[in-house]
Amino acid sequence: MDPINKEGTPKTPTVIFDADKGKVEIRGRSIPENSIEFYKPLVDWLDRYADEAKGNTEVNIQLEYFNTSSSKCILDVFKKLEAVHKKEGREVVINWYYEEDDEDMLEAGEDYQSILKIPFKMIEIQE
């Protein structure tokens, strides 16, 4: 499976999806007007990954800002990862990074955690 390697812009995050390494990373700002356009290829990739994932998957989410239009797409990404996690021997852990004192970002991670049946690790980054 070809990896996804997208460099971040002021509106969209850096994305690194690598099936060989079992790594999924989204970092930066996600405030595009058309979030579906941006996230659809990522969700499609994860669809294929669900069949091809070999071992465990480490997911790193480190967002500075995201709009509500992205929030739904991020949930779609997580739902695909949840499908991977349900498979025997295909454990997925989501590392949710938030800056020290950014209670809104911590709470956003907790919102996802309560919707999904997948392990979340909340990691505070020191400023």
Add this chain to the structure above:
Amino acid sequence: MEFNIDKIYKDKRKGGDIICSYIGDISGELIYETLEKIEILLTDRDEDPKVVKKVYNVLVEALQNLFHHLEMPDDNFQYNGQPNKSFVIFIFIKINNFAYRLTTCNFIRRERKHFLKDRINQINFLTKEELKELYKQVLNNDQFSNKGGGGIGMIDIARKTGNKIEYNFVDYNNKYSFFNLDIIVT
């Protein structure tokens, strides 16, 4: 009451130190330029990074909401002799050392007034915990559109600011109304 856009704009500019004030057509690019400018400006003024973040979040939602949900009157509304396609007002004011106000105004069809009133009143009525539950419910609902929908942008603003959202409508003609939102960020 007669519709007077200059008076609305003038009145809304009152109440504090104006950081950003705009009247005219909105675009995706204008939103990003505005966000960038305000972020830099507040940082240069040594504003608390937590407040800058909150302001940025609220601005993203409010301005993108404005852009996605405006409904222009079908009578070729013109401001300053320019035919407008996506006319809005937004004003960002520092009210005092502890609070900012973001005002947004856009046209909507008059039949949407009741829906918007009900939705905002509902959001204003809910406690922090209830807002959290409503947010999750709307987020996890497949009906949600790319435009946001379900008022999730508004719920997010209410959650992040922790303040009541103020609003009013000024009728423009028998089909359209000018919708004004005032959001306080503390």
